[in-house]
Amino acid sequence: MPHWSIEDIKTTLGRFKTPSGKGEWGFDVFYCPVDLFDYLADITFLCKVQPDxxxxxxxxxxxAMLFGKAIDQWDASDYSGPRLDIVEVWRLGILLYLIRLFQLPEGSLNTTNLVSSIFQYARTIPPRTSWGYSMSWPLFQAGLLLPVEDAQNKTWLRSMLYNNFYTLGCLHQKLAVEALEQVWKSGKDCVLSDPEFLEGKLIL
Incomplete structure (x- = not known):
């Protein structure tokens, strides 16, 4: 949505507010709760308006740290079972996205614990299901922050994304693996918008 302003997105998301002010939409298509998606929009636009x-x-x-605190303390008590697991994958993925975008200090949010937790939740989601397919974006954020020595989670994530690619035929899943392999090999973070990164192809 490159031509949407933050006001456009807020207006659209506002249509999913209940009379009590709580965001609510169906999980049949998109598994990230609307309130968390609202934070995701705020984070993205905060980054986009930075001149450097x-x-x-x-x-x-x-x-950014205030956003992080709010997301970290976000109440997921309305969810349980597998739905709570997928919601937690998205919540943690958004936190990791925030940490990467703004290079937040380790002391503000425990990145190591966040990465470990997101994979614990993700492994409980059945593969080759709509719920499993929906995890690509948040797990990609976690994959970018995996330590060099974490071969186990790298192998699991690589396999999951390739299985999604072979099942769905969606090239972005394969490109995500290529992007992660590039980061893992170099040991350096990347700027996904850099035209030299995977020849500027859209990742996810």
Whole structure:
């Protein structure tokens, strides 16, 4: 949605508010709760309006940390069982996305624990199901932050994305693996919008 403003997105998401002000939409197509998606939009636009993504002001960092605190404390008590697992995968994925975009200090959110937790939840989701297919984006965020020595989760994530590619025929799943392999090999983070990164192809 490159031509949408934050106001456009807020207006659209506002249509899913209940009279009590809580966001609510169906899980038949998209498995990220609307309230978490609202945070995802805020995070993305906060990053997009920065004139220099490599030199972010302390004020913006503090705003990002407020988003992180809110997402970290977000109440998932309405969910249980497998649905809670998939919601947690999305919540943790958004936190990891936030950490990467703004290079938040380790002390603000425990990145190591977040990465470990997201894979624990993801492994409970049955593969080759709509729920399993919906995890590609949040797990991609986690994959970018996997430590060099974590061969087990790398192997599992690689297999999951390739299975999605072979089942769905969606090239983005294969491109995600190629992007991760590039990051894992170099040991350095990447800027997904960099035209030199995978020749500028869209990842997810």
């Amino acid at each position: 993504s490599k030199n972010i002001s302390q004020e913006v960092i503090e705003q």
